Each structure stands twice: as structure tokens, then as C-alpha cells.
Amino acid sequence: MSHSLTVLAAGGAGEHRTLIITLFSVFVAITLGITVWAGRQTKSAEDFYAGGRSFTGFQNGLAISGDYMSAASFLGIAGAIALFGYDGFLYSIGFLVAWLVALLLVAEPLRNSGRFTMADVLAHRLAQRPVRTAAGTSTVVVSIFYLLAQMVGAGALVALLLGASGEGARRWIIVLVGLVMVLYVTIGGMKGTTWVQIVKAVLLIAGTLLITVLVLNKFDWNLSHLLGAAADKSGKGRAFLEPGLQYGKDGTSRLNFVSLGLALVLGTAGLPHILIRFYTVPTAKAARTSVNWAIGIIGAFYLMTIALGFGAAALVGSKAIVASNESGNTAAPLLAEEVGGGAGSTGGAVLLAVISAVAFATILAVVAGLTLASSASFAHDLWANVIRKGATGEREEVLTAKIAAVVIGGISIALGIFAHRLNAAALVALAFAVAASANLPTVLYSLFWKRFTTRGALWSIYGGLVSSVTLVIFSPVVSGNPKALFPGMDFDWFPLGNPGIVSIPLGFLLGWLGSLLPQEAADPKKYAELEVRSLTGYGAH
Template sequence: MGESQVLPSDGAIVNTSIFAVFVLLTLYLVYRVSSMRTSSDYFVAGSSFSGAQNGVALSGDFLSAASFLGIAGAIAVHGYDGFLYSIGFLVAWLVNLLLIAERMRNTGRFTMGDVLSFRMRQRPVRAAAAVSTLAITLMYMIAQMAGAGGLVALLLNVHSGAGQALVIAVVGVVMVLYVLVGGMKGTTWVQIIKATMLMLCAVLMTIFLLGKFGFSFTELLQRAAAHNPHGSAIFRPGVEYGKSGTTKLDFVSLALALVLGVGGLPHVLMRFYTVPDAREARRSVVWATWTMAAFYVCTLVIGYGAAALVGTGAILDAPGAENSAAPLLAYRVGGTVMLGIISAVAFATILAVVAGLTLTASASFAHDIYANVIRRGDFEPDEVVKVARVTALVIGAASILGGILVNGQNIAFLVGLAFAFAASANLSTLLYSLFWKRFNTTGTLWGIYSGLGSCLLLVIFSPVVSGASDSILPNVDFAFFPLKNPGIVSIPISFLCAAIGTFVGRDDQEEERRAEMEVRSLTGLSARS
């Protein structure tokens, strides 16, 4: 079962056709539902979605190519250690449910910068929030673009770097179209459709897989162990992260990033503004959590099923390596048609997630930087929307270039890095702003920039960039930080620096704004809709 897996040549036509139909239908839907009379319509869909709708859209935003392609591949190759991504991604939502969702909805309006700057000095804090948002969203988008390149390399049998780069560029262009045409309302409906399709495909693949083994999960696991070089070790921790003390520490760092990162992801936080009140924001998180719990249970079966039916060797030999596990399994289970459907859903996943990220980044730049830093609050709403659209074009181009650079890396791993950036730069300042009365502007700036800077520095000088065979630059070695995920160092640095900055800096808050934020965050009184 370790032989190279070759997909049929006629499958490329089926895959491309199904994907093209999906893109055309969703673009038409985005055009029909788009209603952008105000900046609120463009950025947060006029806060018109229910908790259930937004919860499904949240799961669509969050269940990215990392969840569908990266985790399935990681489980197929590394077993239990790959499933740790699923556990981390799911448990992380408790942070949003218990600490962030309600207070975010009550306090802000469009972006994370609204909350952080509420009782601080507006311009420096909004600028810092926008820099953080742009860095995190770009990192996340690069991971999705890399997924697009790997997936198309497999489906269309494109092995050349130029061919994969062209595919990444096409995905980027379509993604920008979603944002320019539909704004938040159109993007949200794409997320809802995509999440529904993704869940249906995951459930159907799980049922078909179990059916092939007489609905015996034990038999499926035994076959998976037989076709994985690690054997029964894939059912225990340690295949990927148990090789040495360094790899074990790397796992702890990754776990911290996954669990704490969701609470700082800008595109997730922005979704809390698309509902009318805090109650619906809480309902959104509950709906999203249950949806994702069902999906991640399916990934366990899909991942081990890929090892059982496709074989670890065939997965690693295919274009896209680990990221090819789910498509190869779809072909083995249901032939060309099933492969085409799964491929379309995977593409839809990438497009929808990147569209949401692009909208978040463009909204942050337009609302925080342009409207409140450059124009100092003196602006026309139409003007801000125009700036957001131009920013979307720039962000799209940057993500295409980044996706080409990291093409071939495991997507789940790249997203883990984005989570480390989010937890390091945003979580400390958000929690301190919402729960610590003394927290001030200096603490906010120190928290954001220390977390973002330390995380970036540690990644640059880690095996992710150089010094290893799977590094971005494998032929050079300037790495001195041994861990691939910096969360265990950069997250505490952010919390510590934010606290020190608060005690060092002067208390520049207005007492009225401080009291207003406390009342509004707890009760929702006077919250802007």
C-alpha cells in the first residue's frame, strides 16, 4: 500500500468543472445578497445575522484547509499526535465562550481596535491593533494559499512550481472578488454554504469508510496500523512530538498556541459584531462549538481511514504530501465523482476562509488606520469602504506571494504558527482591557508589540525558516531557537510586558470612559449596533 497513488487523467476535468460551478454559483449568490448602503453593511452585515447563522458561519470561517486537509493528513501519517490539532482547535472555543464573545459584542463595533482603544489613547492603540491584525491575517492567509497550491498539484497533476503558483494566483483573485462584491453579508453566506457542504462531506466519508470495514472502528484502526511504518505506535502520543525533550516541549508550545490563539484571531473576533446583541454572540459560539466537535470526530475516522486504504507511503509520495490524504481517500472510497466533490469543498474552504481573512484585514486598515489615525475621525463612510476595497487588493497580492513561498508545508502546522501570533499579540491585551481596570495605553502597546515582535523573531530564527530539511530555506542555517512553534515563550512575554507597561506608564484613561466600558461590557447598555 505504499505505492505511488496516481489519479485518473479525466478526473482533472470533473474536478475543475465542479469547482467552476461552485465558484459561479456562490459569486452569483454574493452579488444577490450584497446590500452595502453603509459601512456597517460592508464590514459587519448590519449586525443582521442570528446566532445560529453566525455560528455556522463561524465554523465555516474556522474549519479551514488546515482542518480538512492538514489534520486528516497529520492523523494519517502521525496518528495520535496529528489528532492533537483537532483537540486544541476545539477546546480553544471555551476561551471565546466564557471570556470574550459577550464583552466583545457589547464593547466594539467593527474591529478589535474598537475594544482595545475604548478607554485608551485612540491613535497609537488603533495603529497597534491594525498592525497586529494585518500580520496575523496575512500569516493565516499564506497557509490557506499553500493549501490551494498543494491541492491543485494533486488534482490536476501539476508538479511544476510555476503551475502551482498560477493556481494560487487564481484562488487569490476569486477570493478578492468575493470581498469586493459581497462584503461581510456575501462572505458570511459563502461561509454558511461551505460549512454545510464540508460537514455533509465529512459525515458521508466517515459513514462510507466505516461501511467498508463492517462499521468496525477497531478493524479500521488495525488496517491503519498495518499500513503505517510506525505500526500501533500511531495510537499513542509520541510519533511526531515524542522523539526528544525538544520535540516534547515543542508540543507543549503548539498546544498553548492552539488553545489560546482562537481568542486572539481577528477574523473570529470580528464575527461577534455580525449579530444584534451579546446573547446571540454567545449562541454563535455554542453553535460553532457543536458543529466543529462533530467535524473533528469525523477527521479522526478520515485520517486513520486514509492510512488504512491509501497507505502512508502513497500519501507522502503524492503532490501535496500530507495535505493530499483526504482527496486520495475520497478517490479510493467513491471514485472520480467523490474526488471531484471533495476537491470542490476543499477549494470552497480555502476561498471562503481567505475571503473572511481579507475582509477582516481590509476593515482593520480602513477603520482603524485610515479613519481614526490618518483622518482622526473626520471621514465619510463611503470613503472608508473604498479604502477597504483597495486594501483587499493589496492583501490579496501579498498572500499570493506568501503562499507561493511556503507551498508544500503542512497547512495545519502553518496555521499553528498563525495561532501563536494571535495568542502572543492579541490575547493578553484583550483580556487585560476587558477585565483589568488599571490597564492603560502603555500596557496595551507593550503587550501587542512585544508579543508580535518576539513571535516573529523566534519564528525567523527557528527550524521553520532554516536549518532543517523541511525548512522554507533548507540550504542555509541561521536558526538558534530550537522549537518550531514559539508560543511557549512569546505568549508569556506578551502578558508580562503588558503588565509591566501598565505599572510603568501613566494612567491616561478618562474615568467616565473606564466606567462606561465596564457597564457596557457587562450589560450591553448603549452598545452600538
């Protein structure tokens, strides 16, 4: 399938290619510079894992926003709306509502109870080695699922920017993104990652706001005219603005939508790269403040995805979007080029370069956060506390985390090469489902249920993890259709594209059942100690 590089008409005229690549390179160089600077400030394990707990609530709110508004948000959701209208916008609603769960149930207790990772909270009252092993395994798996979406977005984006097409081009682009990702983590640690996420959040909001203003200006600030034009250009008419274009056609697609909604709403509170962000602030109050800021920033962004998605449908058209990328992941950059003056114009080339650079910075910031979360969990939970049983120093632990980042980056590159046909938002929804199935039940039970036991934690984590991953493997996402991970194979006996409706309740059920079985009792003193710490902050790091 690999063929020679060709210049895409949608990617901007050839005479502007140098300008596009130069602007793009400047953005990437700035973020790498920030990473190197921050790396020089990283002196200890606390600096590497938690940024020295030196960030304010507002700074961490920006960083959380930068971590959360990923390629799925900017590229995947814009593409989903451009191709499926109303049903695509459901992703925006789900991602935003999910923050209420994180704010109300997880943010403050987690910050008070842990040190660096989710497993710190679980190990406080449960058997340390088996629980850390389970939590570390779950963290790595969820992070790799999420990393896949970023790799897919990066491949589509840079291929468009460079005017490259073909399997070979995308593979080299994914390898490049993976290498830069590893550099971010190994050099900058949490400090570098956080500052890159802060800069990226500001740039992303500014870029999205600029496109929103330009799109609305083209339709005289009349949202009704924009939606009408999008429906007309989509070729689907009024159905484009109504439920059912992607979900609701039959019973299976309705169940798939419910499954997707559960995964989106419950998944955020179990995402490891989001959970570790609560440890970068000095107090629980700052953690709460950071989530409040994040909700405001993320909410504003997702409102603007209306202009991104429907604007792309109205001004670029679904045919041109699919011709560039079959899953719609290039809808936002193509829209930027169109509102900047169109293909071949200097304004279009500049805006395409700026928005693509912002999107690429988005991808790099998110993959750095994901890689840091998974490598930190491996080094801190699996290596330091399980394999070495606490007999390790800070330097060895940080070195292990850096080596783990290289390995996890390599795995993500290998899987990302095969996943380019999938929509980035749909891939992230799978990561949310795995996180909500394996991590969320265990965290909630540990924080709020005094009868929760080690057996319950292990059943919940492994049961939710194995069930969700197994159902994904045997779903239409992996095989059985042209857009699947392996389109030439067919073993999709599970009909839903998202496993959440089965695996999330199963994770909660197994945690409850495992804790109620005889032969193991919860320690009420340990729970009382954790409860005081989680609610008051007494003894928090």
C-alpha cells in the same frame, strides 16, 4: 525546480478529468454568484464590515464554523493524522478546546463593547491613535500568517485536482486563489463572505460525514479495525497510535508540543477574523448563541477527522500521500477518491471532485474572511481613525478597505509561493501563536483589568507581535531543513517550531509591566463605562 505538468495517478484517471473540473467549476461559480448577489445588498459601511448585523445566532454559528474549519482543519489535520497518527490528532483536540476560551471570556463582552474591529474595544478606554495603530498592525500580520496556510492548501488541492505537479503549476494556482479571494471581499463584503461561509459549512459537514460513513462501512463500523489497519499500513506499527511519533522524542520536541498546545488553545480568542464575526449579529445573546452552535458543529467535525486521517492512513497509505504532497495536505481528497471506487473509477472521480470542490470552497470562504478582517482593520482603524483622524466618510472608508484587500492579497500570494512545503495545520498554529501573544492579552486586560493603560496595551501588542514573529523567522519552520520555507538557508537558532511557550507569557507580562510603571494612570471612569457596556450590552451597537 520547475518542470512540465504531469498527470498524477492519484489525481484520478485522465478520462475523468473533464468531469472533475466541471463539477469543481460549478461549486466555485455558485459561491461567486452568492457573492455578487450579496454585494448588491451592501449599501453602507455597516453592511460591508458587519453584514448589517442582520444574521441570526444559528446563521452566525454556521458562518463561524465555516470561517474556523479552514484548509488547516480539512486538509492539514487529515494529513497530520495520516502521517503521524495520535500526535496528528492533537491538532483536532487543541482547535476544539480553544472555543471554550472564546465562549467564556471573549464572545459576549466583545460584541457589546466594539463596533467593527478589535481596536474599537481598546480605543474606548485607551489613547485612540497609538492603540488603533498597534491593533491594526497586529491584525494584518496575524491574517497574513493565516492566509499562508490557506494558500498552501489551495496549491496542493488544485494541483491534485488538475493532475498538475511542479513549482510553476503551484505558483499559478496560488495566484488564481489570491485573485478570487480579492473578488470575494471587494464585491461581497461581510454579507457575501458570511453567506459563502454558511454554504461552505453545510457542504463541508455533509462531505465529511459522507466520507466518514464510507470509511467506517469499509471496516464494518469497527473503529478498532480502522485504527489497526491504519497502524499496519503506516509502517510504524503500534507507535502510530501512541504519543511520541512527532512530539516527545526528546526534551525539545516535548517543549514544542507544550508550545503548540498553548498556541492552539489560546489563539482562537485572539484571531481577528473570528472576533469580527461577533459583530454580525444584532444582540449579545445572539453572539452567545452563535458560539454555542459553532462549538457543536465544530466538535462534530473534529470527531470525524479521526475517520479522515486514520482512514487515509489505512486505505491510501502514507507513501502514496507523501508522493502526492510531502506535508500530507492531499490526504482527504485522496481518501475521497479511494472510498468512491478508487483511481480511474467514475465514482472515485465524482467524489474526488465533490470533496475537492468543498475543500476549495472552504479555502475561499476562509481567505475571504481573513482578508476582510485585515482590510477592515486597515481602513477603519489605521486610515479612518489614525491617518485621517476621523475626517472620512463611509464611501471613502469602504473604498480604502477594498484597496487594502488587493494589497494584502498580493502579499499573501507572494509569500504563499514559497510556503508549499509546509503542512497547513502547522502554519495555522503559527498564526494562533501570534494572535495569542499580541491580541489576546490586550483584549483580556482591556475588558477585565481596571489598571490597564495605553502603555501596557502597546507593550503587550508590539512585544507579543515582535517576539512571536522573530522566533518564527529564526525557527526550523523558515530555514534549516528540507521542508522549511527557505530550505537552502540555515539560520534557525530557535529550536521550537512554534513560539507560543515564549511569546504568549511575554505578551501578558509586558502588558502587566507596562501598566504598572509610573507616569501613566488608568482612567477608572472609562473602565467602569466599558465594564457596564461589556457585561450588560448597554450602549452596544
